[in-house]
Amino acid sequence: MSFWNDPLKVAADWLLGVFTAWGMPELAANILIGFLGVLILISILMVLDIGLVWVERKVVARFQDRIGPNRLGPFGLIQPFADIIKLMIKEDITPAGADKVVYNIAPMLSMMSVLILWAVVPLAPTILGVDLNIGVLYIIAAGAIGTLSIIMAGWASNNKYALIGAFRQVAVMISFEVPMLATLLIPTILAGSMGTAAIVEGQDIWYVLLAPLGALIFLVAAIAELGRAPFDLAEGESELVSGYNIEYSGMKFGMFYAGELLHAFTFGGFWAILFFGGYRFFGLEKVSPFLAIAVLLFKAFIGYWLIMWVRYTLLRIRIDHMLAFNWKFLTPLAFTLIMVTALMNALLSGTSTWLYVTGMFLSNILVAWVALEIARSYSRRERERIEGKRIVEVGH
Amino acid sequence: MNPWIFVGLFFVVGLLIPVGAIGIAWLLGPKKPNPIKQSVYECGIETVGESWVQFKAQYYIFALVFLVFDVETVFLFPWAVKLGALGLFAVIEGIIFILILVAGLVYTWRKGMLEWA
Numbered sequence: 001m002s003f004w005n006d007p008l009k010v011a012a013d014w015l016l017g018v019f020t021a022w023g024m025p026e027l028a029a030n031i032l033i034g035f036l037g038v039l040i041l042i043s044i045l046m047v048l049d050i051g052l053v054w055v056e057r058k059v060v061a062r063f064q065d066r067i068g069p070n071r072l073g074p075f076g077l078i079q080p081f082a083d084i085i086k087l088m089i090k091e092d093i094t095p096a097g098a099d100k101v102v103y104n105i106a107p108m109l110s111m112m113s114v115l116i117l118w119a120v121v122p123l124a125p126t127i128l129g130v131d132l133n134i135g136v137l138y139i140i141a142a143g144a145i146g147t148l149s150i151i152m153a154g155w156a157s158n159n160k161y162a163l164i165g166a167f168r169q170v171a172v173m174i175s176f177e178v179p180m181l182a183t184l185l186i187p188t189i190l191a192g193s194m195g196t197a198a199i200v201e202g203q204d205i206w207y208v209l210l211a212p213l214g215a216l217i218f219l220v221a222a223i224a225e226l227g228r229a230p231f232d233l234a235e236g237e238s239e240l241v242s243g244y245n246i247e248y249s250g251m252k253f254g255m256f257y258a259g260e261l262l263h264a265f266t267f268g269g270f271w272a273i274l275f276f277g278g279y280r281f282f283g284l285e286k287v288s289p290f291l292a293i294a295v296l297l298f299k300a301f302i303g304y305w306l307i308m309w310v311r312y313t314l315l316r317i318r319i320d321h322m323l324a325f326n327w328k329f330l331t332p333l334a335f336t337l338i339m340v341t342a343l344m345n346a347l348l349s350g351t352s353t354w355l356y357v358t359g360m361f362l363s364n365i366l367v368a369w370v371a372l373e374i375a376r377s378y379s380r381r382e383r384e385r386i387e388g389k390r391i392v393e394v395g396h
Numbered sequence: 397m398n399p400w401i402f403v404g405l406f407f408v409v410g411l412l413i414p415v416g417a418i419g420i421a422w423l424l425g426p427k428k429p430n431p432i433k434q435s436v437y438e439c440g441i442e443t444v445g446e447s448w449v450q451f452k453a454q455y456y457i458f459a460l461v462f463l464v465f466d467v468e469t470v471f472l473f474p475w476a477v478k479l480g481a482l483g484l485f486a487v488i489e490g491i492i493f494i495l496i497l498v499a500g501l502v503y504t505w506r507k508g509m510l511e512w513a
Contacts, residue, residue, distance in 0.1 A: 115410035188476040251421030320512030
């Protein structure tokens, strides 16, 4: 076993040797090694997060036919570092009447809820924070901490805009958690495990081929969960100015902002892990774990880019439309999809691979088509009803 | 070693990083509070009345509906994990369970609770 095949284990063994030679008990040494590993992973994530600020600004500029940051360094690459220095030396204003303890904890929780998600991200076959057997539930639980941080920030700020923004955001997040939970069941059914590593290992055929509709619903629910356009009415610049983080300044605002960007990237990564084979790419992951990490990050960036594309293309929708879309369309659709997937999986699992994949794929397409037909006929009826009424009114 | 120790480490380090960043910013930044700067931001208009306003009861109802679904989908996860081993009978049972769930949604819908009134 060499460093290039299993870097994590080689490094851990070496460090264990060093620490025990210093006379440290083995459990303490193991915990210290774990601590160092987590610290390195999270530090890399924070550096990546700084890079994401640049990516986001550059991409939004291109979507809006601008150039974006281009003054500091090549392609404006040093811009986010300048931003961080600015955030660091800004005065931190706490509004009068704010609940100080809750007000200060909220941005920290917001960042933490994203960072702890990476505990279950399988970066490579041998590189994984924790192989939890309930990985999928852990994702949901960590997301709930994010919801909590938003309601804390909105309530503690002692500001009407912040409070209304927080209410909206929490309503959206808890609503869209239902279809998200439902679509998380689909990889669980297909892989027979809730662990993220097992889900990636089970994807000899990418699950997007077995459940394309599930992947789509997961993406929509993830965008809503992130509070990004078209579901960004918690921010709603034109009505609530900035929503739950309106009273935050300096580094505390920076934490919300960086947390949001990293959250979007993380969900791009989860989309890749659950439906696009994670670090697997036609046997490339077997060559080197470093290559596997590169594959996963590449897929995560594609997911992130897709989320940005949606954000900068679509308009914000009203909260009642959005909740109606969730409860009356997405949730029934997601539950129908689980039933169909479970049934097809049980019926076809013994047959040949080709029949299995084709059957699963076509059943998904069928469910999507029927759902769209129902929605279309309903809207046609509704339109005819309203137009008919108008004709009667005009006739009178 | 227990894997939850690592999860705990993620919590600790995940909290240390933002605490550190905010702490450094607190050390470096100026601290010159004054009443106008600290007043509640409302686009330049002075705040009228309490800031902790009443909220729409509709949010509460959505939270209730969510709670039902959230708890019951957690029951579905063990079913999904063991589906391959349990066979067609368990699939039918699971479908019946989901149909009962959906009946709850249909009831809420028919009651008009999903309308934003």
